[in-house]
Amino acid sequence: MLAERNRGYFEAKNILALNLVSSPGSGKTSLLEKTIKDLGKDINFYVIEGDQQTMNDANRIDQAGAPVVQVNTGNGCHLDSDMINRAVKELNVPSDSVLVIENVGNLVCPSLFDLGEAHRVVIISTTEGEDKPIKYPTMFQSSDVCIINKTDLLPYVDFDIKKCRAYALKVNHRLKFFELSVKTGEGMDAWYRWLKESMSI
């Protein structure tokens, strides 16, 4: 399995590989931009961007200051371990760095493909409805970390954050949660602490 080969490669070079998954528009790229801007002095970030089309996200990450490769999947609905293997070599990711893979925005397909990541991080935003974890259970089952984003919009939407967590825990009782707003910065600290703790440097 090429995913296991990727995992071995990351292990050998002490690269922390994260696979960011979510619906389109949940805020994967914004989270990443802000994280790179805030922690880029201490941590070397490398990014692989997956999208059906456009270089938009790669351009945003480049502006934020991290080396990035964009993979366009065309009609494909997810990244696969072979794409990651090639992109990692193209990026020439050095030891002791963090590789963030931003998957294609999709709550179904990317759940079925192991890329060799250390952690799968699923993002759900408060505008999406709290029942998504049980309607798209495979994604929440296969993730370690669940970020609930756009908490700044809570006053304006019907979203029961407790119910959302309960539904997510129903399909995966080991999930670790972060509630945050990339826009206002609220709650980002805990996410940053987790990132630093997860790097065994």
Added chain:
Amino acid sequence: MLAERNRGYFEAKNILALNLVSSPGSGKTSLLEKTIKDLGKDINFYVIEGDQQTMNDANRIDQAGAPVVQVNTGNGCHLDSDMINRAVKELNVPSDSVLVIENVGNLVCPSLFDLGEAHRVVIISTTEGEDKPIKYPTMFQSSDVCIINKTDLLPYVDFDIKKCRAYALKVNHRLKFFELSVKTGEGMDAWYRWLKESMSI
């Protein structure tokens, strides 16, 4: 092609078949609930609900007052024409009615599968970012109608509605737009007018 067979069946019975597609949480089910409640006296709605798991959406539609069949796709990321063929017979959809197919929430896969529908209606919400039409172009290319939902949240999000329309027109210059808020009811009238005009009863 089973999609063509479905199309012939709908034509023969004068059934207007719509295929509702979007990201998870853009508001497909809410739009449908409100539409059924508001127009249910004049129009016979029949609904096929697609989701990976749960009966949640079917229960909501049932409460709204329309006959509904839920199709759970398991690991599948879209409905297909065979599922529709079976569900239509199970629903026993009568002549001169509207069949709404709510696809699995996904901006990639459902774009590749013709179900035999008369119109494909893509929904994007103002919380998702205006560049989605060019990042997921196949879906916007293959749709006839684009609903921009959650206009009530415009004051609280960074979403340029003009840019969104321009991007969508770039991939499909024939797209017809409706800007609306299912929550407040703003803009629903134009959508209802279009629905009635599209029924050749």
